[in-house]
Amino acid sequence: MIQSHVSSFAGLPVVPFTPGMTPPEDPSAVAWRLEVEEFDADPAEFVDLVRAMVDEIPPAAVRAVVVGEWGAAYERALPVEVLVDAVRRWPGLRAVFLADLTSEQCEISWLAHGDVTPLLSACPGLETLWIRGAQGLSLEPLRHTGLRELRIESGGLPGPVVRAVGASDLPALRRLDLWLGRSDYGGDATVEDLAPVLAGDHLPALRHLAPCNAEIADAVASAVATAPVVGRLEVLDLSMGVLTDDGAAALLAGQPLTHLRRLDLHHHYLSDETRDRLVAALPGVEVDLSDPQSPEVYDGTTYRYTQVGE
Template sequence: MAISQHPEHFHDLPVFDLVPALQEGAELPEPAAVAWKIGLEYDSAETFRQRWEEFLDRVDTTLVRALVIGAWWQDEQKPAAETVELITANAGRLPALRALFLGEVTYEECEISWIQQSDVTPLLTAFPALEELVVRGAGGDWDGNGGLRLDPVRHPALRSLRLESGGLPAEVVRAVGACDLPALEQLELWLGVDQYGGDSTVADLEPILAGLRLPALRRLGLLDSLAQDEIAAAVAQAPVVARLEHLGLSMGLLTDAGAGALLEGQPLTHLKSLDLHHHYLSDGMQQRLTTALAGVDVDLSEAGKPDERWRYVAVAE
């Protein structure tokens, strides 16, 4: 599954791409009415810093509620550290910011595994009122760069955290589990494959599955993993599941073994939805799931063949 489309909405606001509007001389919307997108096209003549300064000059940023950051590089990849620094250095000019998407890039612009992130901890510390954070890409030691980093923090306001990656480093997974996020309602991790830095294990997920630092969690997605069966088995016994409304175990190598563990574990009938799309379940197991969870919206789309020799996660490179 390559990410091929830009989102039309973010944080319940329509996404407005600032740069084309400035180039065309179009009228700008009210600052609080849209999610402002800022980024570079391939081989752009401008730098991200120049475009960021245009944004600060042309928009009343004290009213901006959501930011979408596209490509921050021109014709050659570079880590996001300078971009993160630009955003956090201007935190005082963005007092109303509640949502941030860092790395909103499609595969035609850059494969997800090549998006070079950096330490995103400053985004949480600089914006204590932030409610939603999405980070796409990781990079990392597999390609000789520093890659995505996160230090354990306490953040009282964050309600939604999504880390999209073809390979999420184990230290980032552990950091998420060590964060104190009392307001977090939704957590989604794209774990990916070790070829692209996704070296986490089920043990790294244990603090998340225990849920002690996530008292408000209602939606959990542990996705895109080679070890989806082992994750499903751990989830089947996890304390956090009893309070969830939505559970996602999609995009990975889920087989009958993992689905069977789910059915044999704690009850899941309290869920509103269970997302298992992109799986390798037999027809019989799919029927068992839909029968046992008749009141749950179970997504079993994108079924692979259970005996398929070459199995793959939905998002890697």
Template sequence: MTDVEHPDTFYGLPVLTVSGPDRQRTGPRPAADAVAWRLESDWDGDTTFAALWRHFLDTVDTSQVRALLIGPWWASEYESIAPVVGLLAGDADRFPSLRALFLADVVGEECELSWLVMSDITPVLEAFGQLQELTVRGCGEENDGSSLALRPVRHTSLRSLRFESGGLPSGIVRAIGASELPALERLELWLGVGEYGGDTTVEDLAPLLSGAAFPALRHLGLQNSEIQDEIAAAVASAPVVAQLESLSLAMGTLGDEGAQSLLSGQPLTHLTSLDLHHHYISDVWMDRLGSLLGRDRVNSALDEAAYADPEEDGTRYVAVSE
């Protein structure tokens, strides 16, 4: 899965993976606040996530833990993340220092993005009022209550919110737009494709683009979308752009039409970074964007799934879907 990987650092801390009592590293443990703790079930063994969680609470001073990542949580067959969300919310008082949380730090070798069995993740935001950074990975293709979901919330500490998805449900986008997040500085949404539950429209993005929802917002990423040209057209006249320092329209199907919209819209010269990596823009229009902003401020990198000239069969692909 392009662009989907385990982070080496999280919240500025090196990531340390804990897999279970029988797989502990030798030597002394680091201080609880010195690393970002990544918990993963012994999914090729017998350790359940519940047992791992209890072991973690018993052996680490969780009052000092600042960052936590949840890796594979199933012991054998894929299971819903709902019980994990329940454990986190239920033991929130054990983590007064927690500032960063990553739900479903899972890569393709462990489980494809669209196979992750997700749930409503609102309880973690409600339980951790001190949280500053939340990253969530997973799709929303199921309609049986096991897909990714979010309800509108008020959260005064959250500064960074990131959803990595091959199909982000429009309900999540609307819930974000209806939330009160006065401290939010960074918002990144991988919108994905309809096949995997990505049904967001430009109209769903309107509250985010208005500039009124999040006064502190400085980075906006509307990425990995099959309607990237439409999004670019909306961004070209969106009030929120004036307050941004960086913008990402990367990983999607952005082509010449979208590039023209950006060039004919409001000024973008105040941006320190415009990320367009994985695109379908011709060299002519990319050169014009580079000339306008400065080539050092435009990320125009291509990868094996994107082609500068897609006219051979007209098919465009987002970077991350399944």
């Protein structure tokens, strides 16, 4: 469960924007939060809020923006079009977080999105894009030379979005987080969908890869074991999923991982023996094996769960 909003983003403290407010002495030293108060607010309220910020905050001072509740986020897609109009006025914008909502406001798998491609196209200088939720989310393959970090948090990530990321030309991207999630929350991405990402042909600068929170964690681990992109990584993150001894065995039997600085496997279903083997096989690598899980058995059926679902 996501229980709190970010207090800082892109290295800046988050400050809510309120029309008519007295801005900080240096408005470029904060990440601006855009959020309407009521969860079922009229869509016009969010549009008016964004336009007020465009009018009241010096455009060149806007470095980072965090979008919270926009009104009925569980059924109305975030109005990307009003953000596109705004980012064209913010030449210094470098970081955007779409849908920083807590579980109390809206469960992650209910957050409604649309096509985020126009936002990226309108902001060639954008370096960081975080997106929470994937209901209705879409992305078209594109070339973006500025993006350094892309993070999509979801309880279930659709295959077309993963394929679009893999088909995009992102020469500056250093970190990619894809929360693959579960099939019962829309997570139908497959290892085949991930293949272009794991090949890394369009991701020459990638150093941190996190195909995590995955119901298909064992299959992902098996694919990662022979993936060309792994040789250039510093951090490999397969955490938050349902990784079992089978997936870990595939990792151990694959290409060497001793060059990694960190291997994150927290929230896993590994036996004590397998955990010991991983640590012994990777001297000098920080291996996070915290938060071990135990399968649940009901009526003879075994269940394992990702850390984030609904």
